[in-house]
Amino acid sequence: MWRVGLFDLLHRRRRFVMAVIATSLAFGLSLLMAGTVAHLKNETDRIVALFKADKFVVAAGGTGPFTTTRLLPASVAGALAHTPGVERADAFVNARENLKGKDVNVLGVVPGGLGSPKVHAGRLPRASGEAVADTTLGYHVGDRFRLGQRDFAIVGTSTNTTFYFGQPTVFLPVADVQANFLAGQPYATAIAVRGDLRQAPPGTQILDNAEVRTDLNRPQKSGTQTVAIFNTLLWLMAAGIVATMVYLTALERSRDIAVLKAMGSSNRTLFGGMAVQGLALALAACGVGALVSIALSPVMPFAVETPATAYLEVLAIGIVVGLVAALVGLRRAVHIDPALAFGR
């Protein structure tokens, strides 16, 4: 009897198309938000991985290397570098600035040391006054920008070097950042350490990569939780649209359903027909929603990295929504008196 449901859906194809469009927007937005949340997490993972460090040393009592405002002497890096088990230790400075109207992370790193980006075009800075910028800033090799009282030349560009709510990063030599943001004082935000470091120098604390990622994700937690709530609301909206469509169809098909019941159709059979309608609607909306999210991703202010699991999740939700909608329709059908078929 699923054919009857399917043919009825085709018969009402205009309404079907409208419902698919409305539902697909909900699913599409849901995928975009899932992609945005995934991007926030991924960029944190990437920036921490970029350092190729095993530990980070920060001032005692501070938070993580990308969020703390407490400083420690940059010379700690030299001392740590000679600690047994430590292969390398480089100081870096993390600051924020506004360039081209965008908030950017300014990372002062040792050129070629821990925290140096992989350049997409050009080269790494070799001297003071040279910079590598994330491609999302729109700079090209040879461009110049002014930071504080000083001009810098773009010698290279990098990709996937955003963090802290998608802010692009500009990489400068450590001394340039110290000169710009710390009045030339020899301080660092943190020391990136490769190797085994068990004892923190006095006045410092050690964080491993997982702790650094957790710390950097912390300010985003309320944002991602809000997105999760919005997602739930969008799914409910999608369920509401599909269920309303199936229910209204059941209402309009009261006579048809009465005829089918008069011909001996069981509730299970009727549910089959409605499940076909609910599933077809929900799955079509999932498909169109996926296309909507892919089409809108490039124009979103945040980068969108929708994981494959999000598509599978939306598919599963679509199936559940379709079946729930069919149950709503069946609830109506159960109450239809088959004797209605004799009505005029």
Place this chain on the structure above:
Amino acid sequence: MTTLSLHDVTIEYTSGGYVVRPINGLELEVADGELVLLLGASGCGKTTLLSALAALLTPARGSIRLDHTEITQLRGAALAEYRRRTVGIVFQSFNLIPSLNALDNVAVAAWNAGDSGRAGRARARAVLETLGLAERLRHRPPDLSGGEQQRVAIARALCLDPPLLLADEPTAHLDELQVEGVLRLLRESARPGRAVIVATHDDRLIPLADHVVELTPRRRAVHQEAQRIELPAGSLLFAQGDDGDVAYVVDQGEIHLVRERAEGGEELVQRMGPGQYFGELAPLFGIRRTASARAAVDTVVKTFTPSDLRGLVASTDAP
């Protein structure tokens, strides 16, 4: 062999809080191969009776047997199986599914009974071709004429070759040319192994039938002198649901018109005193008594016929 037996079948429902009994104590035997006409005006219970025969509603009382099966006792899977395979129904408004073409509208009956998509369509095609609709298989109901829609509806009802075919007002929406073909089909459907029951108000169908059941009391021309009837207090003049050929006027005493309540008991509808008349609707319109008339005290009433009504109304209304 298909034999349908109805014994003391009473069907009732409630309307506005009152009990309505369109079918009251019906006795009927339909033999194998017979075409029986249920004849009557609108509201007389034809469709209600068909619903009971189709096992879509259960009578308040009585027995409906098809061969050895007591239809009123069917429940669950047995009831569904009866509706699927034993009875075919042709509805008054055709009730074809608008999203399906003619072929699929008929195949629904087969799919419903468990046929695969292909097998159901093959069976439906065979029936439709037999009924002369081979060229209209892919047409949807709105693209078919009334007669064609009715033939598709009959094909759907006959698709699983049921032993009992019910048709509700099969000529209601058809012109004369279309009626002819449909009537022939119904007549031919009544053959050994199948009984056909047709509910209609159209008495042109009478020659078609082997047996006619009149569900509306026939209006008989009553020519009689006014009778004087003395009723002791509490005695019943007529009961709700009775046939009636005459009306009454109260000469002395008081008549209470009462109706049966759905929740039990009676409700006084009207008190009729000397000079007031009542009970005229049944003889005038050929319907059953819609209330019972009972003497509240020792009462005398006189009868009058519909033809006397005009004079009686004139004299009652005179200043």
